[in-house]
Amino acid sequence: MSRSVQTLLWPAMLALTVGSAGASAEQSSDTLTKIKNTGTVTIGHRVSEPPFSYLVAGVATGYAVEICQRIVKDIAATLGKSDLRIEYVSVTSATRFVMVKSRRIDMECAATTNNAERRKMVAFSYPHFVTATRFVSLRSSNIRSISDLAGRSVAATTGTVNLDQLNAINRQRMLNISVLLNRENSDSFNLVTNGKASAFVMDDILLAGQIAASSKPDDYVISEETFSPPEPYGILLPLGDDAFKAVVNASLEKLFTSKDIQELYTKWFERPIPPLGQNMKLPMSPELKAVFSKPKEYLE
DSSP, rough: OHHHHEEEEEHHHHHHHTTTTTTTTTTTOOHHHHHHHHHHEEEEEEEEETTEEEEEETTTHHHHHHHHHHHHHHHHHHHTTTTTTEEEEEEOTHHHHHHHHHTTTSSSEEEEOOOGGGGGTOEEESSSSEEEEEEEEEGGOOOOOGGGTSSSSEEETTTTHHHHHHHHHHHHHTTTEOOOOOOOSHHHHHHHTTSSEEEEEEEHHHHHHHHSSSGGGGGGEOSSSSSSSOOEHHHHHHOOOOOHHHHHHHHHHHTTTTTTTHHHHHHHHSSTTTTTOOOOOOOOOHHHHHHHSOOOOOOO
């Protein structure tokens, strides 16, 4: 973060921190104070959500994780602490919100959809990706539309927007779909691979990641029909901590409006990634370019 940005932000952050004394833990603006006192930023990550957030040889990595590592450098500059450490904590779709609300983690760096219902529990940074909900199936099954899922078993991951959208369409269209719940995206995808589920409903980019990491990518097809309009991903942050969110968003704005974001995007979406060398082969969409050109909060 530039010195000028620090100068502008720090008085506001200090005022917010002091003014929040006595407020509840969820509403207080104390994340920056906590980080300064402990010398540690705690990042929540996923185990198997490539290319956003996953483990390689036990180490957290991915597009969202690397973005958060850059945010930490700017937090360190803002606080004047060059020796900030990062503590990585594994979270799941079901535990990520609880971990942020309870302040067990300072931010969750993964592929988490920002919507109005979730913003009642947590805050979101500026969007770092845009995606839509679709399903993946075996090409040989010849399942092409949502209507083709009627009467079939369909996998979904607990704690996701995708599950809510699947359940809503299942009720609205009376499709009689049997929903098979799993904790991790990899488990849901494996049910399709093993023929135990006809499809897996998830964000299209995460489906592409599962396919790219599989032994036979050509065996799978992602639906053209969507369960929702495109929605953004954001970094999860504590609700009510405006000072902390201001530092995070300032860091993201600096990244998104520089050439670095294209280099970072290319690294994770257009080149082979570890550990298997899979390639998403996914150029940056016009929608995402527009988001990066003028970063702002998503409040729809």
